[in-house]
Amino acid sequence: MKFLFIVQGEGRGHLTQAITLEEMLLRNGHEVVEVLVGKSSSRTLPGFFNRSIHAPVKRFISPNFLPAADSKRPSLKKSVFYNLRKIPEYFRSMCYINQRIKETGAEIVINFYELLTGLTYAFFRPAVPYVCIGHQYLFLHRDFEFxxxxxxxxxxxxxxxxxxxIRTSKKLALSFRTMEQDDVHRIVVVPPLIRQEVASIQPEEGNYIHGYMVNSGFSDSVEKFHICHPEIPLKFFWDKADTEEVTKVDETLRFYQIDDIKFLNGMAGCRAYASTAGFESICEAMYLGKPVLMVPAHIEQDCNAYDAMRAGAGIISDSFDLESLLRFAGRYTPNRNFTSWVRSCERRIIFELEETMNVVIDEMYMVESFV
Structure with a gap:
């Protein structure tokens, strides 16, 4: 089968999920003909994505949230006015998406939580079926606890x-745990898309705290902790523009531009992990047996963090309270059921995608027979 990916480019999670799913599809004899990534003026596409993805990558202008003045949580008011002004550009992006769906010869579109995909199917109604993948689709499940x-x-x-x-054939909801299928909302619960590099890496317990923050404003609380505890090494990754690849504050505090290999190596060897509660990196930490401090940056991450806490991943805070993280690390026990759940991912997701295509083929055959 030929697949076209459409990926929301905000943050790191959807990008790494796309890389992982492409690898799975290739191993099972399928093809990804093209990857469309939503872009904005406030984010750049990380270099690791272009290095890791095999299919041609194209960009389009996509809606995004603007940070507040403190560069921590998004500003809803600023974001609404900003995106309203750019509606003509977004409509052109939808025309472009519709064109690429037709011209690539894709048989199935995979949507990684990109808003313009749903709107393209609402306004243009492409004939090619599409499947949505993401942890966010669990929020529509009848049994999800908020x-x-x-x-x-x-x-x-x-x-x-x-x-x-809108008009999707199926929603594959990535989850920390197994849940029943929700047929009313066309939701199938599947394991997280953990990359082969994570599954093959050997974790060790180091002496430093590893971290990732989508919005650079959270660096203030990290630096405050560092002033009080300069003896504890801190290695944090961020998306702050116009900074060096490595910002070295001193011998025990450094901020890094996001680099996938360095990030994973840092995760594997850390004592504990602090994050702005993105789903993907929490899953990686759980798989490697690392205790997590989750500092949500917006309502979606509030839900991620709550769900992860219930799964035993770690603790929640409104700031990078690294002292609490170290106390939690002393009593943390890894969730071994999560590891076995993740290892069933490829089998489950490939089955669901192939089943979707088989249903489409059967429907086309019935129509042709009727005609």
Whole structure:
């Protein structure tokens, strides 16, 4: 089968999921003909993605959230006004997506939580079926438990998620644990897409704290901890623009531009991991048996963190409270059931994608027979 990927380019998670799924499809005799990645003025495409993906990569302008003045949580007001001004550009992007779906000869489109994919299928109705993949689709599952957060924000999160999946054939919800299929919402719960590099790496327990922050404003709390505890090595990755590949504060505190190999090696050898609660890196930490401090940067990550806490991944804080992380690390026990769940990922996801294509072929055969 020929697949076309459409990937939301915000953060690291959707990009690494796309890399992993492409590897799985290639191993099973399928082909990814092209990868379309949503871009914005505030984010650059990490170099590791272009180095790791095999299919041709093309970019298009996509909606995104703008950070608040403190560069921590997104500013909803700024984001709304910014994206409203760019509606004409987004419509051109939808025309481009529709064109690529037709011209690539793709038989199935895979959507990694890109809003314009759902809107393209709403307005242009391409004939090619598409499947949505992401942890966010678990938020639409009838049995998902939400944290006690603002009702309006949770409603908006679910509404946004539905918009990314308009007219989809199936939603594959990546989850920390197994859950029943939700037929009403066309949701199948599957394991996280953990890359081969993570599965093959040998974890060790080092003496440093490893970290990742999507928004650079959280570096303030890291630096405050460092002033009080300069003896504890800290290695943090960020997406801060216009900085060196490595920003060396002193001998025990360094900030790195995101690099996949360095990030994974850092994860494998750390004492504990601190993150802005992105789903992908939490899964990697759980797989490698690392205790996690989760500092949500927006409502989606609030839900990620709550779900991960229930799965035994770690603790939640509103700042990079690394002292609490070290205390938690002293009593942390890895979730071994998670490891076996992850190892069933390829079999489950390939089955669901091939089943989707078989259903489409059967429907086409029935139509032709009727005619």
């Amino acid at each position: 944290p006690e957060k603002n009702f309006v924000q949770l409603w908006m999160l679910r509404f946004f998620t539905r918009m990314t999946a």
